Amino acid sequence: MIEFKNVTKAFGNMVAVNSVTFNVDKPQMIGVIGRSGAGKSTFLRLFNRLTPATSGQIFVEGTDVLSLKGNAKRRWQKDCAMIFQQFNLVPRLDVVTNVMLGRLNQHGTLRSMFKIFSQQDIDDALAALDRLGLAERALQRVETLSGGQQQRVAIARGLMQQPKIILADEPIASLDPLSAEVVMGSLREIHDRDGITVMCNLHTLDTARTYCDRVIGMAEGRVVFDGPADALTPEAAREIYGAEEGLNEAVTSTSISISGAPRRARSNPSAAGQGAQVAEANAATA
Amino acid sequence: MVDVMRNQLGALESRRRLYTGLSLALLLAVVVSGYHEASQLNSGGFLQGLLKFFDYPAQIVSQAWDDGWEFWALFPRFLPALIETLNIAAVATIIGALFATILSLASSRNLEVPPVIIPAVRRVMDIMRAFPELIIALFLIFVLGASPVPAAIAVAFHTSGALGKLFSEVNENIDVKPLEGLKATGSNWLQRVRFGVIPQVLPNYSSYFLLRFEINVRASAILGFVGAGGIGTELSRAIGWGAGAETAALFLMLFLSIVAIDQLSSYLRRHFVGAENFK
Numbered sequence: 245m246i247e248f249k250n251v252t253k254a255f256g257n258m259v260a261v262n263s264v265t266f267n268v269d270k271p272q273m274i275g276v277i278g279r280s281g282a283g284k285s286t287f288l289r290l291f292n293r294l295t296p297a298t299s300g301q302i303f304v305e306g307t308d309v310l311s312l313k314g315n316a317k318r319r320w321q322k323d324c325a326m327i328f329q330q331f332n333l334v335p336r337l338d339v340v341t342n343v344m345l346g347r348l349n350q351h352g353t354l355r356s357m358f359k360i361f362s363q364q365d366i367d368d369a370l371a372a373l374d375r376l377g378l379a380e381r382a383l384q385r386v387e388t389l390s391g392g393q394q395q396r397v398a399i400a401r402g403l404m405q406q407p408k409i410i411l412a413d414e415p416i417a418s419l420d421p422l423s424a425e426v427v428m429g430s431l432r433e434i435h436d437r438d439g440i441t442v443m444c445n446l447h448t449l450d451t452a453r454t455y456c457d458r459v460i461g462m463a464e465g466r467v468v469f470d471g472p473a474d475a476l477t478p479e480a481a482r483e484i485y486g487a488e489e490g491l492n493e494a495v496t497s498t499s500i501s502i503s504g505a506p507r508r509a510r511s512n513p514s515a516a517g518q519g520a521q522v523a524e525a526n527a528a529t530a
Numbered sequence: 531m532v533d534v535m536r537n538q539l540g541a542l543e544s545r546r547r548l549y550t551g552l553s554l555a556l557l558l559a560v561v562v563s564g565y566h567e568a569s570q571l572n573s574g575g576f577l578q579g580l581l582k583f584f585d586y587p588a589q590i591v592s593q594a595w596d597d598g599w600e601f602w603a604l605f606p607r608f609l610p611a612l613i614e615t616l617n618i619a620a621v622a623t624i625i626g627a628l629f630a631t632i633l634s635l636a637s638s639r640n641l642e643v644p645p646v647i648i649p650a651v652r653r654v655m656d657i658m659r660a661f662p663e664l665i666i667a668l669f670l671i672f673v674l675g676a677s678p679v680p681a682a683i684a685v686a687f688h689t690s691g692a693l694g695k696l697f698s699e700v701n702e703n704i705d706v707k708p709l710e711g712l713k714a715t716g717s718n719w720l721q722r723v724r725f726g727v728i729p730q731v732l733p734n735y736s737s738y739f740l741l742r743f744e745i746n747v748r749a750s751a752i753l754g755f756v757g758a759g760g761i762g763t764e765l766s767r768a769i770g771w772g773a774g775a776e777t778a779a780l781f782l783m784l785f786l787s788i789v790a791i792d793q794l795s796s797y798l799r800r801h802f803v804g805a806e807n808f809k
Contacts, residue, residue: 294710317716321714321716322715323716325714326714328707328710328714331707331711332710332714333708333711334708334712334729336729336730337725337729345717346715348712348715348716348718348721349715349716349717351721356717356721356724356725359724401711405715405716
């Protein structure tokens with residue numbers, strides 16, 4: 245379905261993404277982990293065509309999306325929704341307009357200049373917002389929302405694009421733990437229900453283990469780990485991050501319900517289940 | 531180490547003081563020599579002129595006073611001329627702002643404009659700004675004849691350059707993250723400008739627009755002196771004929787309309803920017 249072939253990006257002498265090659269055969273939720281500067285962000289930006297690749301191909305349903313130009317490139321960007329760490333919404337516009345901007349690619353330029361949206365666009369935008377639990381905020385200015393809410397608006401805009409793939413570049417890196425959980429839960433729900441591939445750059449390993457089916461580890465632009473989330477043992481993580489001594493996840497974890505062993509959200513996705521685990525953890529430490 | 535840094539800082543500080551002192555001395559020298567030069571070239575003495583400075587305003591005011599109630603009848607008489615001047619200014623500011631928006635978007639470094647275009651457009655705006663309205667108006671009146679149209683074109687031309695420069699500075703200060711977000715959805719350049727740039731710059735644009743309108747009202751009034759019509763033509767006639775009461779009435783009308791525009795503009799800016807962001 246998706247085939248990455250020697251995808252490479254060089255900035256001068258520095259190779260940010262080095263010959264990345266792997267396949268995605270069925271819709272998956274993929275977590276990409278690695279140190280800052282390992283090339284994770286650049287890799288996602290290459291895929292969406294925000295940044296031009298130096299060489300390589302990415303075949304999506306048989307088309308090399310790295311070779312697309314002009315309208316075809318923008319059509320691909322519409323198919324490949326992108327979520328950013330800083331949300332990248334238009335702060336001075338209201339929530340529903342921001343969501344409707346996901347449709348710009350399907351709109352003519354003249355029509356957009358006069359800010360004309362169809363009833364269909366409005367209905368779809370409200371449905372997307374409702375799905376993310378933000379329908380009642382539709383008319384508020386985006387800048388008045390909290391970070392977690394803004395990120396959900398950004399996801400709603402992504403849904404509005406009717407994408408084949410969703411890319412998320414550290415979607416929870418500037419959110420508090422509770423908002424992070426809601427945002428990751430939304431992405432997982434979209435993957436489960438709509439059956440689309442979600443590729444997510446993450447900083448925290450427990451998040452990758454909890455929400456992702458597959459984890460790609462990157463170091464110095466190369467893929468150094470590729471396997472199911474269960475295989476992401478502390479030893480494997482140490483290798484990806486190149487940590488000499490111990491790498492104590494519990495210290496930097498932002499999960500509210502951290503426990504020693506890897507845990508899968510899908511086995512108990514309800515909030516009640518998470519609450520019970522917090523109680524358990526508290527009981528254990530008491 | 532601390533001592534070394536302290537000595538260095540001390541040296542820097544005394545050098546800064548020296549430079550400040552030298553620049554002040556230089557400035558003073560320029561002003562004094564400039565005055566000397568000018569006063570030698572003048573036909574009358576500067577100081578004698580200064581003493582008579584208030585004679586003319588006093589004469590105007592006393593003539594207006596002598597008119598009594600009839601003075602106020604001058605206002606409706608000159609109202610059409612004032613409206614004509616405001617019209618010239620409004621048309622010129624609107625057309626100028628439209629061109630300024632286009633020029634500014636083409637000359638902002640953060641909007642993914644082809645790099646060769648930016649300096650070219652900037653030079654064009656420099657040229658547009660370099661010519662005072664009066665020069666352009668004189669030229670156009672010579673070509674097109676004396677009417678409000680050449681005045682409006684002249685003011686619009688200068689406005690495009692002046693506002694274009696200010697607008698492009700506003701553009702370059704925006705947050706580009708929304709633009710990146712829109713680019714990732716597959717929108718084209720114009721769509722990104724419409725939804726990513728315009729909402730961010732509109733408050734500042736309108737603020738500069740209203741300020742420019744105020745400036746253009748004065749510019750249009752001055753152009754009346756060279757035959758563009760409006761209140762300037764009346765003013766030039768009144769001054770030329772020594773009609774003190776009329777001169778006073780015209781000055782007062784011009785002054786009041788500037789104050790009105792200023793009040794309106796601060797109200798509108800408050801409205802656009804939102805009172806909470808208004809400083």
